[in-house]
Amino acid sequence: MSFKISAHTVKGVLYRFFSARFMNINYLIILFILLLINPSLADNSIINNNSNHVKTHLNLSLEEKTWLVQHPVIEVGIDPSFAPFEWLDNNQQLQGMSADYLTLIQNILKVKFKIKKTVSWQETLDLAKANRLDMFSDANKTPEREKYLLFSEPYIETPIVIINDIQKGFIGSISYLKGKRVVLEKGFFLNDLIKSHYPDIKIVNVANGSEALQYLDYRLADAYIGDAIYSNFLIQKNNLLNLRISGHTGYKNQHRFAVPKDKAVLLSILKKALKQISNKQKDQILFKWRGMHIQQGISLRKLIYIGIAIALLFALFTYWLFRLKKEIHQRKKIEQALIESEARFRNVFEATDAIAVHGYNKHREVIYWNPASEQLYGYSKNTALGKKLENLIIPDEMREPVIQRINDWIDNGHPIPSAELTLKKSDGSPVDVFSSHVLLKNSNNEAELYCIDIDISLHKKQARKIEYQAYYDTL
Template sequence: MFLLNINVYANSETEKTNLIYCVDPDWFPFESIKDGKHIGISSDYVKFVAMDAGLELTFLPTETWQSTLDHLMAGTCHITPMLNKNEARSEFLDFSDTYFNSPNVLVSQKNQPFLKDFDQIDDQVVALSEGFRINDYIKQKYPEVKTRIYASVLEGLMSVADGETDIFVGSMLSTNNYIQQHGLHQLRIAGWGGPEDNLRFGVIKSQSDLLPLINFSLSQIDDAHKLAIYHKWNNITVIDNTNYGLIKKMVMYGAIAAVFLLSYLWMMKRYNRQLQQQNVELNRLKSELTKSNQKFKKLSTHDLLTGLYNRYYFDMALAEESSRYDNDNPIALTVIDIDYFKRINDQYGHSTGDVVLKLFAQLLKDLVNDMDVLARWGGEEFVIFSNNTSLQQAHDKCFEIQKQLKLTTFPGIEHITASYGIASLKQNETMSACFQRADQALYKAKDEGRDRICIADAAEIVSSSA
């Protein structure tokens, strides 16, 4: 066991409470165990709550998330800091207020069609992590879906990569982390995976009197602190929070001034100087925090590597634009995939692969119209939403990209090619169905030898190349 050296109390009347807590050992960046130590987003919330509420917490490492749940049911672990509330867990746990939210997604191999949600899963086998709340949701809402349980998120993702299963369901943050960390570039986010995670502290029922303390401590964490925690575990630099030690000095100096009248003026002058400096610092931090919040807002809608819009923003744009569709305003969807990108990563390294993605994204930005919505869909796949654009115009745009790509040199590897799939939104057709036809056209282009432009329609797929 590993002891957090926490000896700070909420107030002088609070007695130190010694409790055992355990976490999911393999759910990074939310929480994980590395070298026997608790790391991840929940680790910072545990430290803050323990210090603020005057709790002494002893960490109990476990092998799997199911093992953690077993310890909680047996009472050998008292608290877990980050989980969803459901009916089964409510039999042996009480829960704090929600303090962190995260969406769930569907993950499949890239050659599989886009899925809007669970309603589009037919005979495919879905991989799930043992003990997760989403498992109960699927069992209740979609009992016909075939599922297979794995001990961890990584094992579930590997089963999809190896072809044992077709789809994995899990949190967007954790799945994206493992896909990038383990080079699972054959996988992509294929749809949204049910209700989002509403994460809370869970406390065994015999210790439920701790919940008011925990909820109060959580309420003391302001947005700036939450943002700093999020950035810390997602490798984003943020500014430090304000140091309030000066306020304690103010109280101390005020008391001394009441006793030592002769020193009062000197102390007040010194104090005012420090206060002015502190106000300058607070204004500076406020300005930096505003910039950081603006950056965080941009991060939620933009891809970090290429600067293009991300999939989340693109989905919102599709929903908004499709609601305004009419026959006089044709809409074209184009899906583009860099050919043999995995070979580039394997042969030249991921740093070279990143350079290729950046240069390719810049080439697309230079060639698409200002009214187009250009996004990185995931990995080496890009999408273009073109309003008031016919199939012929979309084809011509792809042909121009294809020509410019042949003239562009990429450092260390000379030239690359890409494949293109195009579809036009039909009357009464959903945007999801249109995207799926464009995706099928893309894979038709790849099947026919890559470096090709394929146009999909209701009757057939027509292919062309430069």
């Protein structure tokens, strides 16, 4: 049996020998014999390198150069179903962001990467524990994995989010999942963290993200926690329009290279190679697999700050009212001050044209509707007063969850978090808003709910337009 060895491969190997001052002719003869008898050099699972030559300044030590010479083929462990970061296509070839990074590093180091093909991420982890891999192309650092692996710095960071069925309403944060069935991939780094910090969550382990989303689609679980880009990729690919991002965990998926502890030299080499990859190259890889996303107009962070500021304003106002009510001996002055204060705040919200403020009693009936609410939702003040919230601006599929969350806040004190919502205008058309909520007590100690909404329709439209243009520009 014969094997094809490219001139580039032989040239690269010889270059490393001479640069490391390996001038012994017997050693060179042994090297060529190994090249001739090693079938892995002709294996289809080795990533082909078609990149242009990259000028590098690695400053490798003698030990690092020696290691590369002794290991011309490096075996890489992957997640076979983690698109768009890395996955095996129908031809069992590695695709995704990790594959592009490996191709660049292969060109920099003049080595060959051989992909160890497995059926699941857990199987790949088991190979690493058995010391049958040279490295991982994409792994998160956890205390458990640090027992047998060493890690590079992250080359990509992505948020970990909560996914659920749109009919179940917003979750907001991971703390609202107590007592719920939550799907996680077996081997996913969050398994240990959730078991430790949220023991009341019922974890359901599955093989991969596609199976996890099927659990949600079939309503076998309440939520799925996973990488934002990965989850969005699967939702679009499988046309699961009933699923959406419903909250943030605060955790990040830090994509790193990793090696077994006995291969610290390889990690040092990989770190130096990563530094040779420019920010432009990193951006090109990210845009290629994700599509460019640029926020225009008012940023989401600024909207959140505005919402928090308004919520704090209401909180301060409530505290001030409470202090006034404590001064019983100055009742008449207090009542007059309350009237003046209410008028001032009412004038503020009546005068603004960018922030819709609307209030409801404990039965969810409108008791306040400022001019900005008229402009945003299309209902006049006279039309809105006395109407129920769910019959005015809440889409049909959100009515029951909204009623449940309001009742839960009034009865049990569980607040509704600020969030982006798609509500309904008087003509039935949708409107995107960033909505904050405040619960107050009136003079009869009855609950009143106030909603502060900011129109983000233009922001959304601009973002979608840019994503559309970026996607077709790359084509």
